[in-house]
Amino acid sequence: MSDRYQVPPGVEIATQWAWRLLVIAAAGALGIWLLRYFSELTVPLAVALLGTALTISVVDWLNARGLPRLLSTFIVVITMLLAFFGMLALVGQQLSTQAGDLRSNVVEGISQVQEWAKDGPLDLSDTQIEGWVDDVKQSIASSDTTILTRVGEVGDTVTHLVAGFFIALFASFFFLYDGQRIWSWVVALFPRTARARVDSSGHTAWVSLTAFVRATVIVAFTDAVGIALGAWLLGVPLTLAIGVLVFLGAFVPIIGALLSGMVAVLVALVAQGPWTALIMLLVVIAVQQIEAHVLQPFLMGRLVAVHPLAIILAIAAGVTVAGVVGALIAVPLAACLNGVVRHLVAGAREYQDEPEGEVDLGPDPA
Incomplete structure (x- = not known):
């Protein structure tokens, strides 16, 4: 073959790198797509891994002090649940006792904004302000279908969150109790x-x-x-x-x-x-x-x-x-x-x- 038809070494090397990088990028994109497609499973498992990494040392410590590993795992998981729901209870208690005062402050703040809009540099009239308020009310009233759709979406989200919570809970339990055997099984999937x-x-x-x-x-x-x-x-x-x-x-x-x-x-x-x-x-x-x-x-x-x-x-x-x-x-x-x-x-x-x-x-x- 004539020398003028030969591929320069630099182009050949660049081509070899290029197709390998394309294969790696395609594999990465496929992996990300799979993780997103199975997000209802992968996200709870990821949360379970984070919780396990935080509490595994406590399970090991209790087990080293003579408690059976099953009992140690139960104690740690129940403690995690109590801590989680305790934080939610604190938030709910504060919202229930102080939401009324905060709502009054919001109403008062809106009134102050209206007064500033009239008396401040904007110099708006009562008619203009009332017209804007009516437009907001009309927009809210005309979006009943959208609101119902959003309510349905919220219901689906809550269902997924509840399912994900239980998946993360059970996964955390088994990661803490039998994580070493699970990892040994994963390692066995690879070539010797x-x-x-x-x-x-x-x-x-x-x-x-x-x-x-x-x-x-x-x-x-x-x-x-x-x-x-x-x-x-x-x-x-x-x-x-x-x-x-x-x-x-x-x-x-x-x-x-x-x-x-x-x-x-x-x-x-x-x-x-x-x-x-x-x-x-x-x-x-x-x-x-x-x-x-x-x-x-x-x-x-x-x-x-x-x-x-x-x-x-x-x-x-x-x-x-x-x-x-x-x-x-x-x-x-x-x-x-x-x-x-x-x-x-x-x-x-x-x-x-x-x-x-x-x-x-x-x-x-x-």
Whole structure:
């Protein structure tokens, strides 16, 4: 063949890389599609894994003290349920006792806005304001079908949440009680020559996930106490409810506690006016600065070793793929992948550093 028809080496190399990258991208897209298609199953399992990573050490501790593992698992799962429903009860109790006062503040605030619209720089007349109010009422009245549709969607969502809750509950129980046997079965699905690395990579990922969950709980508790204490000192209502919301929101690193803290600012604005809301905003910012410059570097940096930029990118990718649930799962997934990659790279270096002729290949599979 003539030289002018030969493919340049650079193009050949680029082509080989290109089709391999396309295959990897297609496999990744298929995996993401499958996870989203079976989200009613995969999301509860992911939540169960996070809960298991948080509480597995307690089960092991109780088991080491002589309690049967089944009884230890029951104690931990029941404690988790009591803690979860206890937080919901606190929120419900505060809403039931203080919602009336907050509603009065909202009505008073709307009246003040109307007065400002008339007497302030807008200089609106009563006729214009009443016309806008009538337009809002007409829009609400003309959307009965939409409201019914939304109610039906909410009903479906509640059904899925209840089903997901029980899936996560039972999965957590069996992960805590029989997790090692489940993992051994998963490892056995791989070829015999790859099982050792799969097993070691899985344990490395589990260590990273456990460290991430524990660090996140500490950060979330600190955020919740700081913002709730600031709200209590300022006399903002729904203090405990705000604390619970911040604690749950902080499981989405960096942005979760900030967004949930904005709820505290909004409640302060409605209940006590703009100056209290401004001070509440400063409290939220101060707590976020402590998290970003003290807790995150000390805990996340040392225990999880994930760069803040990687955390931001992981959250953005998670939100794009699966919304709030994606943001919740993205960072622990990134932490696990980071740990596994570090482990495999370290293993490859050890393999390369072994003297020629002394490489241990293990027993012959035959």
